[in-house]
Amino acid sequence: NAGVTQTPKFQVLKTGQSMTLQCAQDMNHNSMYWYRQDPGMGLRLIYYSASEGTTDKGEVPNGYNVSRLNKREFSLRLESAAPSQTSVYFCASVGTSLYEQYFGPGTRLTVT
Amino acid sequence: QKEVEQNSGPLSVPEGAIASLNCTYSDRVSQSFFWYRQYSGKSPELIMSIYSNGDKEDGRFTAQLNKASQYVSLLIRDSQPSDSATYLCAVNTGRRALTFGSGTRLQVQP
Numbered sequence: 151n152a153g154v155t156q157t158p159k160f161q162v163l164k165t166g167q168s169m170t171l172q173c174a175q176d177m178n179h180n181s182m183y184w185y186r187q188d189p190g191m192g193l194r195l196i197y198y199s200a201s202e203g204t205t206d207k208g209e210v211p212n213g214y215n216v217s218r219l220n221k222r223e224f225s226l227r228l229e230s231a232a233p234s235q236t237s238v239y240f241c242a243s244v245g246t247s248l249y250e251q252y253f254g255p256g257t258r259l260t261v262t
Numbered sequence: 263q264k265e266v267e268q269n270s271g272p273l274s275v276p277e278g279a280i281a282s283l284n285c286t287y288s289d290r291v292s293q294s295f296f297w298y299r300q301y302s303g304k305s306p307e308l309i310m311s312i313y314s315n316g317d318k319e320d321g322r323f324t325a326q327l328n329k330a331s332q333y334v335s336l337l338i339r340d341s342q343p344s345d346s347a348t349y350l351c352a353v354n355t356g357r358r359a360l361t362f363g364s365g366t367r368l369q370v371q372p
Binding site: 240247251 | 266270296304306307308311350352358359360363364365
């Protein structure tokens, strides 16, 4: 039981490049989330998926797209990376209690 | 006004003392409240949840909720150097998601 996994762990992009961050959970959770964490800003919600086949915008969705590929996987895509997207990205899924979230290990992204 | 506010710290306490971490929130309809611990370079981990007014104890941790004052706190008794971390307060604000504070950094001095 791996919990929530994320790939890659680290990534450096040049401005304008694209990439997809992958997230998978093996806990049979319905809901999955993408957050970004910047120094002094706490965690901010980018997108979430309440169930397979649905996605909704969070607090800071601009510049991102998501895909809920199946119940296990929820990916985050940066179509044209900008330096403002330099951050640590966390994926999370919700457990038996609706709002008890389990986080993946994070992806540290730098855009130059 | 930020939805969830925490003092960024650092809060420094000696080993064995009680650490008191505070959080205020702006949305009166908030129903669920959570405390996460995050070690440097690691992901947040849930340590406490509280849903009704009063105290909830789990080992050395006590969460306190006062909905009238829109205030939630976390007490850590017998603080240990291993408790040194950033503590994040999170609040359910009505959507199927949480809103996080920016965190309080706790330093426990041996």
